[in-house]
Amino acid sequence: MPTSTDTDCVIRLDSLSMLYPTKSGGTVQALDDVSLSVRAGEFISIVGPSGCGKSTLLRIIMGLSRQTSGQVTFGPSEDTHRNQLGMVFQQPLLLPWRTVRKNLLTSPDLHHARDAATQAKADELLVMLGLEEFGDRYPNELSGGMQQRVGIGRALMHDPRILLMDEPFGALDAMTRDQMGLDLLKIWDQDRKTVLFVTHSIPEAVLLADRVVVMTPRPGRLADVVEVALPRPRRLENINTPEFGEIVLKIRKLLDSEHSAH
Amino acid sequence: MSTNTKRQAGAREALAVPDGETVPVEAPTSSDAPVRRRRRRVPEITYSVLVFIGLLVVWQVVVEMFDVSNILVPAPSAVAVSLVDGFRDGSLVSHSIVTMKEILIGFGIAVGSALVSAVLITQFRTVERVLFPLLILTQTIPKVAMAPLLIVWFGIGISSKVLTVALIAFFPLLINAVLGFRSAAHEQVEMLRSFGASRMQVMRHLQIPSALPHIFAGLEVAVILSVTGAVVAEFVGSSEGLGYLIQASNFTLDVARTFAVIVVLSAVGIALHAVVVQLGKWLVFWTATPTNAASEV
Numbered sequence: 100m101p102t103s104t105d106t107d108c109v110i111r112l113d114s115l116s117m118l119y120p121t122k123s124g125g126t127v128q129a130l131d132d133v134s135l136s137v138r139a140g141e142f143i144s145i146v147g148p149s150g151c152g153k154s155t156l157l158r159i160i161m162g163l164s165r166q167t168s169g170q171v172t173f174g175p176s177e178d179t180h181r182n183q184l185g186m187v188f189q190q191p192l193l194l195p196w197r198t199v200r201k202n203l204l205t206s207p208d209l210h211h212a213r214d215a216a217t218q219a220k221a222d223e224l225l226v227m228l229g230l231e232e233f234g235d236r237y238p239n240e241l242s243g244g245m246q247q248r249v250g251i252g253r254a255l256m257h258d259p260r261i262l263l264m265d266e267p268f269g270a271l272d273a274m275t276r277d278q279m280g281l282d283l284l285k286i287w288d289q290d291r292k293t294v295l296f297v298t299h300s301i302p303e304a305v306l307l308a309d310r311v312v313v314m315t316p317r318p319g320r321l322a323d324v325v326e327v328a329l330p331r332p333r334r335l336e337n338i339n340t341p342e343f344g345e346i347v348l349k350i351r352k353l354l355d356s357e358h359s360a361h
Numbered sequence: 362m363s364t365n366t367k368r369q370a371g372a373r374e375a376l377a378v379p380d381g382e383t384v385p386v387e388a389p390t391s392s393d394a395p396v397r398r399r400r401r402r403v404p405e406i407t408y409s410v411l412v413f414i415g416l417l418v419v420w421q422v423v424v425e426m427f428d429v430s431n432i433l434v435p436a437p438s439a440v441a442v443s444l445v446d447g448f449r450d451g452s453l454v455s456h457s458i459v460t461m462k463e464i465l466i467g468f469g470i471a472v473g474s475a476l477v478s479a480v481l482i483t484q485f486r487t488v489e490r491v492l493f494p495l496l497i498l499t500q501t502i503p504k505v506a507m508a509p510l511l512i513v514w515f516g517i518g519i520s521s522k523v524l525t526v527a528l529i530a531f532f533p534l535l536i537n538a539v540l541g542f543r544s545a546a547h548e549q550v551e552m553l554r555s556f557g558a559s560r561m562q563v564m565r566h567l568q569i570p571s572a573l574p575h576i577f578a579g580l581e582v583a584v585i586l587s588v589t590g591a592v593v594a595e596f597v598g599s600s601e602g603l604g605y606l607i608q609a610s611n612f613t614l615d616v617a618r619t620f621a622v623i624v625v626l627s628a629v630g631i632a633l634h635a636v637v638v639q640l641g642k643w644l645v646f647w648t649a650t651p652t653n654a655a656s657e658v
């Protein structure tokens with residue numbers, strides 16, 4: 100990858116490895132020597148079969164797990180820190196006793212920072228997510244797709260520079276899933292945050308990303324990084340173009356070859 | 362819980378269709394469901410009341426027809442007369458107050474100590490390892506068997522009753538509270554941690570609210586057990602209270618009065634239970650939202 104501009108690299112992973120102890124006393128290598136530089140404003144998809152450590156990778160970046168060896172550095176400026184990360188999980192994980200608006204305000208509430216500005220930001224997010232009529236509803240009155248939108252909004256609330264998404268649409272049905280992907284692109288297009296998007300769907304990864312990181316399991320290794328040079332804004336029709344098909348095929352072959360090598 | 366989530370999932374699927382567009386439609390269930398429910402639910406309660414009244418009538422008729430002795434089974438009318446008498450001369454009221462006091466203080470102690478223990482057990486692994494097995498072990502002791510001992514230690518006054526009540530109500534509360542504080546999903550904890558929440562904040566914003574449904578399940582059981590505890594302790598040794606009144610009227614073969622006290626006791630139990638249920642509905646509002654109720658139909 101072109102590493103000529105070190106200054107706009109926002110996350111740098113240097114040979115990250117992660118070992119989990121197993122119950123039988125052995126260890127499982129979840130990540131093995133993963134290195135990656137992420138540029139500012141880049142949309143990166145991470146694909147791979149389950150068990151390839153793609154979620155572990157996000158958890159380490161988020162600070163929810165600690166790597167066994169290797170390093171995560173944020174750049175370029177000093178102020179880029181973990182609090183500039185926002186994480187979206189596979190499940191919406193909304194607090195059922197809080198209204199949609201209050202769920203959005205989770206982060207300011209934890210930091211005792213709920214004021215007029217954050218309230219206004221919450222209202223703004225409700226509009227952006229198409230949930231303006233649902234601010235005072237409770238999560239279990241919402242459909243799965245709507246709940247996940249609140250989950251995304253909650254991560255956007257403190258305006259993070261980097262959005263980490265761990266299979267955010269994995270629990271949704273196929274139709275909602277496609278729509279959510281396109282909605283996400285629309286949101287992303289507004290201020291071009293850096294996004295790391297974990298998925299096990301190759302078409303989804305290609306449709307959304309600038310680059311697709313392909314990972315293979317046991318141990319979790321970075322097989323290759325595939326550039327997606329498709330024009331933006333992307334549409335669902337992009338899936339039927341030969342260029343799209345070529346990239347998908349390339350990734351599939353990468354995953355297959357690693358499979359047969361084991 | 363599991364049926365609950367299944368139901369929610371069902372409702373979610375039903376809503377998922379209009380979700381593709383950003384102008385979601387109101388949940389379609391809300392408009393027609395209540396009508397159907399109302400038509401069905403009201404008769405159910407009426408039937409129960411009718412059956413109850415029917416049983417009372419049968420009881421009355423049988424007692425009168427076969428001339429059953431008052432010492433064996435008094436007629437409902439005799440029980441009613443005894444009830445009215447008891448309230449008129451104030452004896453039922455004063456003894457009720459004593460028993461209520463024992464129940465409420467004992468129950469309060471049980472709630473307080475069970476919640477504190479549950480927090481300690483779930484927050485500190487050492488406490489859990491040392492204390493929890495001991496608590497489970499002592500749980501196998503039938504608590505009512507302790508009542509005579511407590512009378513010996515604390516006398517026939519109110520304190521021995523309060524302690525019996527507290528002891529009997531403690532365990533269901535503790536077990537449910539421990540389950541409750543542990544019920545928050547690991548992913549939810551991580552979600553809050555990803556926003557920089559401290560351990561105390563995770564407790565406050567997640568573990569306590571998610572424990573509430575379990576705690577209220579425990580409270581519902583415990584409040585009924587409290588009534589039993591107070592009466593049993595009064596049986597063992599006392600000079601006042603509804604349990605004492607039952608024993609006293611048994612001695613004088615005033616069975617109608619015994620029945621009258623039982624009626625008062627169940628009224629006390631029902632009332633306390635209703636307060637707990639109502640409080641639970643009010644505090645744990647999110648498990649009984651329209652979506653759930655609608656899919657119940």
